[in-house]
Amino acid sequence: MSWSDLENRYGDDRVSSACGLFGFIDTTGERHDGQAAISALTSMKERGNGLGAGYAVYGCYPQLAEAYALHVMCRTEDDRKEMARYLAGAFEIVHQEPLPVHSSAGVVDAPLIWRFFCVPRQADDGDKDADEYVVRAVMTANTRMEGAYVYSSGKNLGMFKGVGHPEEIAEYFRVADYAGYLWTAHNRFPTNTPGWWGGAHPFGLLDWSVVHNGEISSYGTNRRYLETKGYHCTMRTDTEVMAYAADLLMRRHGLTPKQAALVMASPLWNEIEVLPEEEQRTCQTIRQTYGPLLMNGPFTVIIARSGELIGLGDRIRLRPLTAAIAGPMLYVSSEIAAVHLIERQVEAVWTPFGGEPVIGRLGEVPECPRAVPKRVARIIEEPTYG
Amino acid sequence: MVDLRWLTSLDLVRSESSEEEIEVDARRLPYRTLNERLAELVRQGASRLRVLAVSGQRYLGTNLMAPVRVAIDGVPGNDLGAFMDGPQIEVMGDAQDGCGNTMNSGLIAVHGSVGDIAGHSMRGGTILVRDNAGYRVGIHMKEYGERCPAIVIGGTAQHFLGEYMAGGVILVLGRSLETGDIHPSRYIGTGMHGGVIYLRGKFDERFLGKEVGVAPLDDDDWATVRQYVFAYARYFDEDPEPLLRGSYAKLYPRTRRPYGRLYAY
Numbered sequence: 200m201s202w203s204d205l206e207n208r209y210g211d212d213r214v215s216s217a218c219g220l221f222g223f224i225d226t227t228g229e230r231h232d233g234q235a236a237i238s239a240l241t242s243m244k245e246r247g248n249g250l251g252a253g254y255a256v257y258g259c260y261p262q263l264a265e266a267y268a269l270h271v272m273c274r275t276e277d278d279r280k281e282m283a284r285y286l287a288g289a290f291e292i293v294h295q296e297p298l299p300v301h302s303s304a305g306v307v308d309a310p311l312i313w314r315f316f317c318v319p320r321q322a323d324d325g326d327k328d329a330d331e332y333v334v335r336a337v338m339t340a341n342t343r344m345e346g347a348y349v350y351s352s353g354k355n356l357g358m359f360k361g362v363g364h365p366e367e368i369a370e371y372f373r374v375a376d377y378a379g380y381l382w383t384a385h386n387r388f389p390t391n392t393p394g395w396w397g398g399a400h401p402f403g404l405l406d407w408s409v410v411h412n413g414e415i416s417s418y419g420t421n422r423r424y425l426e427t428k429g430y431h432c433t434m435r436t437d438t439e440v441m442a443y444a445a446d447l448l449m450r451r452h453g454l455t456p457k458q459a460a461l462v463m464a465s466p467l468w469n470e471i472e473v474l475p476e477e478e479q480r481t482c483q484t485i486r487q488t489y490g491p492l493l494m495n496g497p498f499t500v501i502i503a504r505s506g507e508l509i510g511l512g513d514r515i516r517l518r519p520l521t522a523a524i525a526g527p528m529l530y531v532s533s534e535i536a537a538v539h540l541i542e543r544q545v546e547a548v549w550t551p552f553g554g555e556p557v558i559g560r561l562g563e564v565p566e567c568p569r570a571v572p573k574r575v576a577r578i579i580e581e582p583t584y585g
Numbered sequence: 586m587v588d589l590r591w592l593t594s595l596d597l598v599r600s601e602s603s604e605e606e607i608e609v610d611a612r613r614l615p616y617r618t619l620n621e622r623l624a625e626l627v628r629q630g631a632s633r634l635r636v637l638a639v640s641g642q643r644y645l646g647t648n649l650m651a652p653v654r655v656a657i658d659g660v661p662g663n664d665l666g667a668f669m670d671g672p673q674i675e676v677m678g679d680a681q682d683g684c685g686n687t688m689n690s691g692l693i694a695v696h697g698s699v700g701d702i703a704g705h706s707m708r709g710g711t712i713l714v715r716d717n718a719g720y721r722v723g724i725h726m727k728e729y730g731e732r733c734p735a736i737v738i739g740g741t742a743q744h745f746l747g748e749y750m751a752g753g754v755i756l757v758l759g760r761s762l763e764t765g766d767i768h769p770s771r772y773i774g775t776g777m778h779g780g781v782i783y784l785r786g787k788f789d790e791r792f793l794g795k796e797v798g799v800a801p802l803d804d805d806d807w808a809t810v811r812q813y814v815f816a817y818a819r820y821f822d823e824d825p826e827p828l829l830r831g832s833y834a835k836l837y838p839r840t841r842r843p844y845g846r847l848y849a850y
Contacts, residue, residue, distance in 0.1 A: 242641050245616070245662075470771075473791060516720045516744070519682055519701060534681055535700075536641030536660035548679070550700060550719040550743060552769075570769065572717035572741050572761060575679050575697035 217518065218400075218412035219246030219365075219386035219533045222501040224508040224559040226527045230258050230378040237374060239537040240365040240384040246412075246533060250394025251387025252368040253360025255401040255408035256379035257505060260355050266293045266316035267333050267405075270351035270358055272396055273311040278346030283315070285344070289336045290317035298359070304371035306363045310396050314357075330405055330450065334429070337404060341433040348397050348433065353406030355505065360385075360399035368399075380561070381508055383501045385410035392436040402434065402442045406505045409445065411438040412533060413518040416496030424491035438500075444492050445502050456502075456509045456558050462489040464514045464554035501531055506561035516553030521574075523548045524567055529559035535574070548574040606633040606656075616642040616662065623655070624648045641681070646672045652691070663700075666693045669710070682719070685712045688734070694820055698740070707734040707753065715821050717761055718742040726780060728752030737817045741768050741786075747836070748794075749776040756813045758828055759786030773797060774836050778843050782836040783810050785828070793836070796843040800835045 221239045225231060236254060260268055269286065273279035286292060293316040300309070319332040337349045351358035357379075359372035365386045369375065385400035391414055392398060401408040415421065415437040422432050422440055428451075430443035441463070448459040462485055466474075471482045486493070497517030502509040510531035512520050521535040524547045530538045535548055547567040551557050559565050567573065607626055611619050619642050623634060627649050636645070639659030646655060646666040656675045657665075666674055667686040674693045682700035685693050685707050694713040701719035704712050709732040717740035724745070726734055734753040740761030747755050759768060767787040774782060775794035782797075783806065790799065802810065810833065818825035 245643060469792075516701070521700070534641055534663065535679065536639075536662060536681060539660050540640050552743065553720070572698070572743065572769065574717065 217246055217533075218388050218410075219243035219537075220384070220410050220412050220499060220501050220520070221530075221532045221537055222381075222383035222410070222503065222508055222510065223528055223530045224381040224503075224561070224565075226529065226559060226561055226563055226565060228258075228380045228561055229527075230380050231382070232378045233369065233374040233376065233382070235541040236382040236384045237366065237369040239532065239541050240386050241369075242537045242540050243386055243532075243534050244364060244366075246388060247364065247386035248388045248394075249362075249364045249367075250389050251360070251362055251385070251399035252365040253358065253385050253387075253399045253401050253410070254369065254372075254374050255351075255356065255358045255383045255403065255410070255503065256374075256377050257353075257356050257381035257406070257503065258379040259357040259377040260316070263294060263316045264355040266318050267352055267354055268356060269315045269317050269337075269349050270298070271313050271315065272348045272350055273313065274346035276311065278344065279311050279313060281344060282340065282347040282349075283313075285340055286315050286317060286336075290315070290319055292317055299373055300371050301373060302371075304363070305367045306361060306371040309361060309371070312361075333405060334446070338429065338431050342431045350397060350434075351401075351403045351408075353403060353408070353505070356403070356406050356408065358401050358403055358408060360401060361396050362394055362399060381503055381506075383408055383410050383503050383508070389436075390414065395435070397434050398436045400438060402436075402438050404430075404442050404446050405450070407442050407445050407450075408503045409438055409442040409500055411441060411498060411500045413498030413513070414496050415440060415494050415498055417494055420491050421494065441494065441500055441502065444494075445504075448489070448492070449504075456507070456556050458485060460509075460511050460554060460556040461485045462492050463494045464511060465493055466514060466554060499533070508559040510551065510557035511555075512551060512553045514554035520551055520557070521548065522551055522557045522567075524565045527564060529557070529565035531557055550574065604633050605631075606635050607631045608635045608637055610637050611640070611642055611659065612638040614642065616644060620644055620648055627651055627653050646674050646691070646693075666691065669693075685710070685736075688712075690732075696821070701743075704734065704736045704753075704755075707736070708732055709734050711816075712736045713817055713820055714738045714740075716740045718746075721745045721748050723750055723753065723755045723780075723782075724748040726750050726753040726755070728780065735813060737813050739817060739821065739823075742770050744769075744771045744773075745775055746770050746773045747777055747780070747782045748772070748774070749778075750774060750782070750838070751779040753780045754809060754813065755780070755782045756810060756817075757782070757784050757786075758814070758817070759784070759831070760828070762786050774838070776843060777836075777838040778841050779838055781806070781809075784834050784836060785831050787832065788834070796838055796840065797836050798839045800837060802833050802835050806835050 295315045298312045400410040418437040448454045499512040499518040499520045523530040523538045525544045549571045635656040641662040643662035646669045649672045652671045663683045665684040670689040676695045679697040680699045685704045687706040690709045698716040702721045704723045706725040720743045738757045771792035774797035
């Protein structure tokens, strides 16, 4: 028996592949149960190898929408108690419970996973400071405790992830029972970092969630820069920096998603040179200001927050992402077949250019960019999943 | 140099045939099961197959080592026709990434668009794409002796078309461009050291690969272009004459060994 057999319970009979990403937003705000996301992700099963899958759903806790929903993974019951004590000190806990799971789902070695609905104790002075307070509390908890992690901390946001195939994780966490207006989903094929429960995607902080395919070769530079801003990487994988970069750029510094894309996947210098003067100045300023947050290497990510979904690939598109529109729905997926599987009225399909974000927002009808080559919008008579 | 054998086989694909077409429902079948079922049918003598409700199953056509005809309804998965040797595949819509990956012979015709890296390392056969193509089409395409692969794209392609291209022919017809528009493709022919790319319509010369030269077409080039335009037009029921008008450019590798001195001091 080799080391890989010991570390990988699935043996080595796995075709070399890459992660699978899927996400959608219903811009009308109507909530959808988990079945569509599960079917879409599971249809791309070959993109993963059973060492990680996960789902993020926005709008899933309407009864407790004003509390931060902290989802916590714990190694042991003692670790859970320690985390609970810490959270009780930092927050007023409105409600707490273990995540309901189906133990028959084929998932093994699952940690204890609880959710705590929390209100910051010192948060009388408005939302902004409450967010800062939560970020600090999450960073403190995750760096101080060995055996427990807060992996999701948004309002009205749930994340369900672990080691297993997409359909196993979905069944284990009963993902189909949740409903939300925005879903992202991830099927993992770990390459450079271990396949463990905390390393499954999505990654999150506050209401940010990130699912990622590829690698961030600039991880060291990005991480060092983010540490100077108070973000600490504890999940042993490169994707984490993307979540913290999103929080720093778009929440704390107030950049738009398009500006944030110019930071993370900046155009090459020779492309900046031919832009109109004002755009040139913007690009130059952003590159000079945020150089250490340029994400190098092949990647595609879906970044989401309350009311907004952003699909982004690296500037030379070394990982796939396809976008599609169906009425008020905007879809992004590693493979377009996954969208056609669950959506019968696809109106537009396109391959986004590297570095150009695909953005969907609550209340805004999604539009296909004019300058991108379109693909055939197939109308399939009935969805074939179920 | 141009392989003409596929042109005769093309007639077969589009003609009415008395041979029985066998339908296979791909719904919910994993790719291995589906491919094994198709191979079994071919072993039993089937020469025309129609696969229904395909939804992302990979490697279709890879294991059918015979000149069978396969029509695909739905969305075929990645690496359609990878390493394919002989079959003629017709996709009634879009294909995903990697179609024709390292294909050896045969035909893939797509009544729609293809994703990234179509024709990756292709070494023979033909890919016809009615509409558009994603990034890195024809990357590492090569030719040897009588084998000369070809990719014809009716619309336009995204960046890095013909990257590291070592042989074969890529023809892009620019049909999807509005009047006055230029091809959006940048870095065409980066690392190119063999083969030829023909572009119909304007392109941005500032962003060509550094290894690429631009020239007008000579008589031999026109003969090649005409053949593939006729093949495209016949396959997709278009009038070839308008497609032969307009501005054409030939993109060729300026050297056969662009990186010959990269690690030499």
